Amino acid sequence: MVTRALDVVLLGPPGAGKGTQARRLAEAFVLLHISTGDLLRDEVARGTAPGLEAKAFMNRGELVPDEVVGRMLLRQLHSQQASVGCVYDGYPRTTAQAHLLDGLLAELNRRIDVALFLDVPDEELVTRMAGRRSCPACGSVYHLTAHPPKDGANCDGCGSGLVLRDDDHDGAIRERLRVYKAATAPLLDLYRGRGILREIAGTGTPDQVHGRLRDGMRSVKR
Ligand code: AP5
Numbered sequence: 001m002v003t004r005a006l007d008v009v010l011l012g013p014p015g016a017g018k019g020t021q022a023r024r025l026a027e028a029f030v031l032l033h034i035s036t037g038d039l040l041r042d043e044v045a046r047g048t049a050p051g052l053e054a055k056a057f058m059n060r061g062e063l064v065p066d067e068v069v070g071r072m073l074l075r076q077l078h079s080q081q082a083s084v085g086c087v088y089d090g091y092p093r094t095t096a097q098a099h100l101l102d103g104l105l106a107e108l109n110r111r112i113d114v115a116l117f118l119d120v121p122d123e124e125l126v127t128r129m130a131g132r133r134s135c136p137a138c139g140s141v142y143h144l145t146a147h148p149p150k151d152g153a154n155c156d157g158c159g160s161g162l163v164l165r166d167d168d169h170d171g172a173i174r175e176r177l178r179v180y181k182a183a184t185a186p187l188l189d190l191y192r193g194r195g196i197l198r199e200i201a202g203t204g205t206p207d208q209v210h211g212r213l214r215d216g217m218r219s220v221k222r
Contacts, residue, residue: 003222005110006031006085009092009101011187012118014176015129016202017209019141021118022089024210029217032081035089038139039072040064041165045136059166061175063093063183070100077104085110093184113220115191116213118202122177129173133162147206 006029010018019035026033040058043051050072054064073091076082092098105111120128131144135155142149142162150156167176191197198216202209 004085005083005108006220006222007088007105007110007112008086008217008220009088009112009115009191010118011115011184011191012202013120013122013125013180013184014173015125015132016118016120017128017206018089018118020206021209021213022087024206025213025217026087028210028214029087030084032076032079032084032086033089034073034076034082034086034091036069036072036091036093037089039076040069043072059172061167061172061179063179066094066096066100069097073101074104077108085113092187095186095190098187098190112191112194112196114217115187115197116216117188117191117197117199118209118213119199120202124203125177126173129168132165132168134165135160136163 008025008029008031010022010025012018019037022033022035025031040051040054044055044058045051050068053068057064069091077086088101092101102111128143128146131146133142133144133149134140135142135158137160138155138158140155140157141147142155149162154161167173188197198219200209200212200216
């Protein structure tokens with residue numbers, strides 16, 4: 001039975017496995033999975049005004065302006081499904097975003113309970129992003145060698161043809177790694193200082209990583 005909301009930040013560089021693991025954590029702990037990357041890709045696919053604004057930033061591997069992402073986050077946090085708590089995947093990415101999230105949660109008498117950091121070496125990140133294939137219809141994520149679709153080309157779930165993400169090309173991958181180190185990595189110190197950071201090895205199979213993340217959640221009481 002859910003007794004109180006739980007708010008879990010999942011941190012890690014691009015390609016670390018945040019999306020893969022956030023889905024599993026959300027299911028295991030009955031939380032809403034909020035992926036700002038998925039929300040933005042959905043806006044881009046639907047050709048909305050925020051999507052049109054975000055597209056060029058994303059394709060270059062740069063951060064989308066805080067106001068655009070902040071509005072999407074606010075909508076999600078105020079949804080009924082968010083009342084049980086959330087796994088934040090890809091948010092916050094800057095100190096300003098971290099403070100915005102703190103403020104929004106404080107208004108709901110909540111705070112970040114734990115920040116889980118997925119640690120993966122750069123060479124592995126590049127291999128993971130270059131081999132990633134995504135389903136444009138249902139959002140399922142595969143990898144050409146680590147987690148291939150059954151028929152090699154189409155989504156196991158809905159049968160749609162899998163695609164390479166627009167930002168999974170060389171130039172954008174390099175820029176995303178650079179931006180992560182400059183803007184997002186400093187958040188580790190912020191959460192370490194609060195005593196809520198758990199550093200998790202993100203290498204090994206997705207099952208192994210999931211097990212370590214569950215261990216990292218042990219200190220959190222619901
Ligand atoms: P976003 O979608 O958040 O991208 P990201 O942070 O770069 O992370 P990725 O989605 O690339 O990787 P992931 O860690 O989720 O890994 P995954 O599970 O897919 O953001 C995209 C863009 O949107 C940003 O660049 C920015 O422009 C914008 N944006 C988003 N949020 C923003 C914000 N808050 N502010 C401003 N702008 C924002 O796994 C990767 C691959 O590895 C997959 O193929 C997977 O199958 C495979 N894999 C996973 N686990 C394993 C494993 N254990 N072993 C082997 N392979 C594995």
